Amino acid sequence: MSTESRLRIVWIYPDLLSTYGDRGNLLIIERRAALRGFAVECIEVRSDQSLPEHGDIYLLGGGEDGPQALAAQRLRADGGLHRAVVRGAVAFAVCAGYQLLGESFFAKGAQYPGLHLLDLKSDRGPSRAVGELAGEVNPALGLPPLTGFENHGGRTHLGPEAHPLAEITTGIGNNGTDEGAWRGRVLGTYLHGPALARNPALSDLLLLWATGVTPTPINDTWPERLRRERLAAVGFR
Amino acid sequence: MTAKGLPLRSKLATSLSRSAAALSRAAGRGDGSVIGGRIGLIIDPELLANLAAGRDIALISGTNGKTTTTRLTTAAMSILGRVATNGLGANMPTGHASALAKAGTTRYAVLEVDEHYLDQVLTATRPRVVGLLNLSRDQLDRAKEVAMMADLWRTTIEAHPEVHIVANADDPMVTWAAATAKSVTWVAAGQRWHDDSWVCPECGARIERDGDRWWCNGCSLSRPTPQWAVASGGVIDPSGTYRDVRLQLPGRVNLANAATALAIATCFGAPIIHALPRLADVTSIAGRYATVVRDERTIRLLLAKNPAGWLEAFDMAEQAPTLLSINARDPDGLDTSWLYDVDFSPLRGRRVLITGDRAMDLAVRLEVNGVPFDHVTSFGQALAAVPPGWFEVIANYTAFQDIRAELDRVN
Ligand SMILES: [Zn+2]
Numbered sequence: 001m002s003t004e005s006r007l008r009i010v011w012i013y014p015d016l017l018s019t020y021g022d023r024g025n026l027l028i029i030e031r032r033a034a035l036r037g038f039a040v041e042c043i044e045v046r047s048d049q050s051l052p053e054h055g056d057i058y059l060l061g062g063g064e065d066g067p068q069a070l071a072a073q074r075l076r077a078d079g080g081l082h083r084a085v086v087r088g089a090v091a092f093a094v095c096a097g098y099q100l101l102g103e104s105f106f107a108k109g110a111q112y113p114g115l116h117l118l119d120l121k122s123d124r125g126p127s128r129a130v131g132e133l134a135g136e137v138n139p140a141l142g143l144p145p146l147t148g149f150e151n152h153g154g155r156t157h158l159g160p161e162a163h164p165l166a167e168i169t170t171g172i173g174n175n176g177t178d179e180g181a182w183r184g185r186v187l188g189t190y191l192h193g194p195a196l197a198r199n200p201a202l203s204d205l206l207l208l209w210a211t212g213v214t215p216t217p218i219n220d221t222w223p224e225r226l227r228r229e230r231l232a233a234v235g236f237r
Numbered sequence: 238m239t240a241k242g243l244p245l246r247s248k249l250a251t252s253l254s255r256s257a258a259a260l261s262r263a264a265g266r267g268d269g270s271v272i273g274g275r276i277g278l279i280i281d282p283e284l285l286a287n288l289a290a291g292r293d294i295a296l297i298s299g300t301n302g303k304t305t306t307t308r309l310t311t312a313a314m315s316i317l318g319r320v321a322t323n324g325l326g327a328n329m330p331t332g333h334a335s336a337l338a339k340a341g342t343t344r345y346a347v348l349e350v351d352e353h354y355l356d357q358v359l360t361a362t363r364p365r366v367v368g369l370l371n372l373s374r375d376q377l378d379r380a381k382e383v384a385m386m387a388d389l390w391r392t393t394i395e396a397h398p399e400v401h402i403v404a405n406a407d408d409p410m411v412t413w414a415a416a417t418a419k420s421v422t423w424v425a426a427g428q429r430w431h432d433d434s435w436v437c438p439e440c441g442a443r444i445e446r447d448g449d450r451w452w453c454n455g456c457s458l459s460r461p462t463p464q465w466a467v468a469s470g471g472v473i474d475p476s477g478t479y480r481d482v483r484l485q486l487p488g489r490v491n492l493a494n495a496a497t498a499l500a501i502a503t504c505f506g507a508p509i510i511h512a513l514p515r516l517a518d519v520t521s522i523a524g525r526y527a528t529v530v531r532d533e534r535t536i537r538l539l540l541a542k543n544p545a546g547w548l549e550a551f552d553m554a555e556q557a558p559t560l561l562s563i564n565a566r567d568p569d570g571l572d573t574s575w576l577y578d579v580d581f582s583p584l585r586g587r588r589v590l591i592t593g594d595r596a597m598d599l600a601v602r603l604e605v606n607g608v609p610f611d612h613v614t615s616f617g618q619a620l621a622a623v624p625p626g627w628f629e630v631i632a633n634y635t636a637f638q639d640i641r642a643e644l645d646r647v648n
Pocket of ligand 1: 438439442453454
């Protein structure tokens with residue numbers, strides 16, 4: 001976290017990458033940080049603006065092929081996200097935003113270069129993955145089961161430098177076996193729902209990474225009821 | 238066209254389609270308009286074109302408000318003569334064929350058209366006027382992208398220069414789609430939902446807004462000067478005259494629908510002063526806007542099918558206890574993420590109850606949005622929880638049907 005005691009959340013290119021309620025992830029982190037007493041500053045950066053490099057958490061949403069390719073191109077040219085991650089900032093990306101963190105992704109009938117922040121490649125799957133997803137989170141992260149809604153046509157293949165976020169019990173995720181990826185403080189997932197509304201512990205992990213402080217418990221009655229209901233709906237034991 | 242003038246094949250198709258619809262109704266499977274039309278179209282693919290031939294037709298399309306605007310336009314045009322219409326919202330070609338077959342000979346027809354089918358129906362029915370209301374995201378996990386829909390409309394309209402367009406000047410996507418038309422009447426019908434029109438569909442630059450005005454930063458696309466506008470309690474017609482509009486339907490959005498209906502009706506020669514009073518004939522539509530008195534509570538039902546619809550419903554709702562009900566069954570779309578596209582803060586300061594299959598998703602959303610609420614597990618429990626008086630109910634599609642069933646399928 002930056003020297004001033006203010007948590008800066010940067011939402012990258014909502015004009016290009018914002019579908020399926022992705023703003024929800026920003027709202028959830030903002031609320032959970034504020035409840036822990038952090039002063040929060042949310043910065044929305046349009047694709048025609050340069051990326052601030054002093055952010056603590058960078059968020060990327062989903063989008064259609066065209067905007068995804070454009071966003072990757074602009075982020076590569078900007079270089080700010082790369083420098084922020086090297087400095088130790090947190091990045092959390094969803095769906096199209098997740099794919100473009102990798103080596104390359106498939107859009108508009110062609111393979112595009114990504115940002116090389118995660119060791120993974122994405123291509124097109126045989127069918128669209130639409131529906132509830134559930135899985136066991138990688139034990140190294142110490143999180144409860146993952147739940148969310150996926151809606152994507154891509155398949156993602158992890159290289160040795162990327163850890164899968166979860167092993168799937170319901171849904172397709174990356175490839176029918178695992179879902180999402182992380183390395184250091186960069187984490188990506190296909191999940192909407194939004195992902196952090198369904199997985200408040202994941203939101204708190206991002207906060208821990210960004211602040212170095214273990215978030216204090218808060219009243220999570222409603223998110224917990226939502227999680228129980230969604231996990232039960234897909235027969236998660 | 239008269240039934241006598243129909244080709245033999247179409248006559249047979251029409252008659253079979255009517256009996257199939259009657260059978261379907263008798264079997265208790267809805268109003269039968271879809272199945273009747275489907276059988277008719279299998280027998281004669283040209284049926285819709287043949288049934289449409291010889292009629293003066295208006296088509297009405299858009300993401301929100303098309304059923305209501307179709308009702309209002311039909312009411313306004315009824316002063317000219319008999320009007321065939323698919324008033325129950327069966328808005329695909331089978332529904333159109335069925336509605337025209339059922340109506341028999343009429344001089345006029347006003348048809349609500351699903352936005353995906355505009356090209357097909359326009360080609361088949363050769364309308365005189367097409368009304369375009371708005372475009373926004375709908376059922377996210379299945380609909381085409383908004384810009385893609387605008388592009389489809391634009392191509393369709395360009396291919397039919399003979400059709401007069403009545404279009405919403407406040408919606409950049411609709412404006413861009415309609416801009417290829419030879420003749421357009423612009424209506425300032427408003428746009429409460431801006432999140433699908435920040436990027437110019439022509440050049441990709443950002444759309445800027447200042448009050449009612451909007452313009453593209455990168456090209457010449459901008460808000461056209463409207464001929465019709467909405468004013469407090471009425472509309473302003475192309476001569477600049479204010480017209481008092483008395484509706485049985487709530488909200489500014491329905492005043493805008495009325496302005497569009499009048500704009501369309503006047504294209505067919507309906508005098509405004511005679512058309513105006515007919516608008517008050519439109520009351521509730523398949524339960525929407527219906528009010529029901531139960532246990533000293535006056536319950537009003539508002540349907541909201543997508544984010545733009547929710548914002549409109551908040552605008553219509555009185556400052557009274559409000560029940561929100563959300564499902565995510567097939568007709569609703571299975572993904573509830575759209576809840577985060579809607580700002581629920583207009584509900585702060587009133588009693589809010591939540592229910593439905595996906596009440597927990599709504600609970601988490603409202604908590605983040607800073608809107609206090611209580612969860613109830615049935616409509617009866619909700620009713621018992623609020624004091625006598627006005628009670629607003631806002632629900633998405635299948636949740637709305639569930640509540641309508643509780644109220645004896647109110648129309
Ligand atoms: Zn432009």
